[in-house]
Amino acid sequence: xxxxxxxxxxxxxxxxxxxxxxxxxxxxxxxxxxxxxxxxxxxxxxxxxxxxxxxxxxxxxxxxxxxxxxxxxxxxxxxxxxxxxxxxxxxxxxxxxxxxxxxxxxxxxxxxxxxxxxxxxxxxxxxxxxxxxxxxxxxxxxxxxxxxxxxxxxxxxxxxxxxxxxxxxxxxxxxxxxxxxxxxxxxxxxxxxxxxxxxxxxxxxxxxxxxxxxxxxxxxxxxxxxxxxxxxxxxxxxxxxxx
Ligand code: CA
Numbered sequence: 001x002x003x004x005x006x007x008x009x010x011x012x013x014x015x016x017x018x019x020x021x022x023x024x025x026x027x028x029x030x031x032x033x034x035x036x037x038x039x040x041x042x043x044x045x046x047x048x049x050x051x052x053x054x055x056x057x058x059x060x061x062x063x064x065x066x067x068x069x070x071x072x073x074x075x076x077x078x079x080x081x082x083x084x085x086x087x088x089x090x091x092x093x094x095x096x097x098x099x100x101x102x103x104x105x106x107x108x109x110x111x112x113x114x115x116x117x118x119x120x121x122x123x124x125x126x127x128x129x130x131x132x133x134x135x136x137x138x139x140x141x142x143x144x145x146x147x148x149x150x151x152x153x154x155x156x157x158x159x160x161x162x163x164x165x166x167x168x169x170x171x172x173x174x175x176x177x178x179x180x181x182x183x184x185x186x187x188x189x190x191x192x193x194x195x196x197x198x199x200x201x202x203x204x205x206x207x208x209x210x211x212x213x214x215x216x217x218x219x220x221x222x223x224x225x226x227x228x229x230x231x232x233x234x235x236x237x238x239x240x241x242x243x
Contacts, residue, residue: 001036001110001242006218007235008226010196017043017050017103018194018235021058023066033071035111037062038237042104042123042194044169045232049101053088057105057170060084061118065109073109073116074179081105081118081170081177088171102171106137106192110241115190119178120168124198126206127182128189133207136182140168164195186242189214193221196234200225214240 001024009016024036041057043050064080084105092098104121117125117136122144125136138144142165143157157163168175184190189210198206201224209221217238226234 001239002214003038003237003239004215004218005235005237006222007233008222010226010232010234011230014045015051016233017045017054018196018233019043019051019054019058020192020235020237021062022237023062025066030066032112034066034076035073035109035116037065037107037109038190038192038239039105039107040123040192040194040235040237041106041170042121042196042233042235044102044104044166047100047102049092049098050103052091052098053101053103053171056087056091057084057103060087061105061107065107073111073114074181077107077109077116077118078177078179081107081120082175085170085172085175089173092171102166102169104166104194105170108136108190108192110184110190110239113183113185115182115184117178117180117182119180120170120175121166122164123192123194126191126203126210127184128191128207128210129185129187131207131211133203133210135203136180138178141166184241188241189217190239190241191221191236193236194232194234196229196232197221197225197236199232200228210238214238
């Protein structure tokens with residue numbers, strides 16, 4: 001398994017509020033039982049401390065997932081994301097400068113021949129197979145809900161002023177975590193990206209760019225999206241699946 005990740009700060013005054021983390025255990029028993037973990041978080045810019053929220057979420061989920069005692073990726077992920085959320089709630093209560101901080105979080109555990117996905121917010125996970133791209137996550141945004149209810153078309157939603165309004169994010173007292181599972185085959189590519197990438201590339205373009213040599217693919221996705229957008233932080237991770 002090989003992967004690359006790349007992030008670029010948007011043209012704004014603050015710090016990059018995206019954060020990514022990955023862990024592929026070297027110990028073969030841990031790798032077989034727990035799998036490898038890939039995570040991406042996008043701190044919410046309208047709140048203070050978005051960069052703290054995204055970093056804390058990724059670091060918390062990494063340590064909590066591998067500390068979970070059972071070799072059960074679904075329950076391990078659910079518990080780890082819930083613990084990451086508790087950490088964010090705690091620090092946003094005790095530190096006045098972090099009050100209201102929040103973040104998206106998308107985590108994928110590759111274990112056996114399955115991808116176990118935990119997701120909150122509007123970052124994206126895709127699976128690319130033979131030039132076919134499939135989105136593994138559902139956006140938790142006001143516009144995604146409006147599309148599902150037939151109130152907006154995807155074309156109208158793309159330019160809607162509320163398109164970044166999140167209906168779910170980490171650092172709320174109670175958060176519903178989407179958990180799902182899909183199978184993969186060797187040669188598939190897993191893509192994680194923030195909306196600084198997915199807002200400026202079509203799924204077809206993301207699928208095509210992810211087929212670059214894996215060490216260059218994340219940078220290619222980010223650089224091209226950033227050239228088209230550039231105001232938001234842009235981050236991507238590309239994993240070539242195979243043991
Ligand atoms: Ca963003």
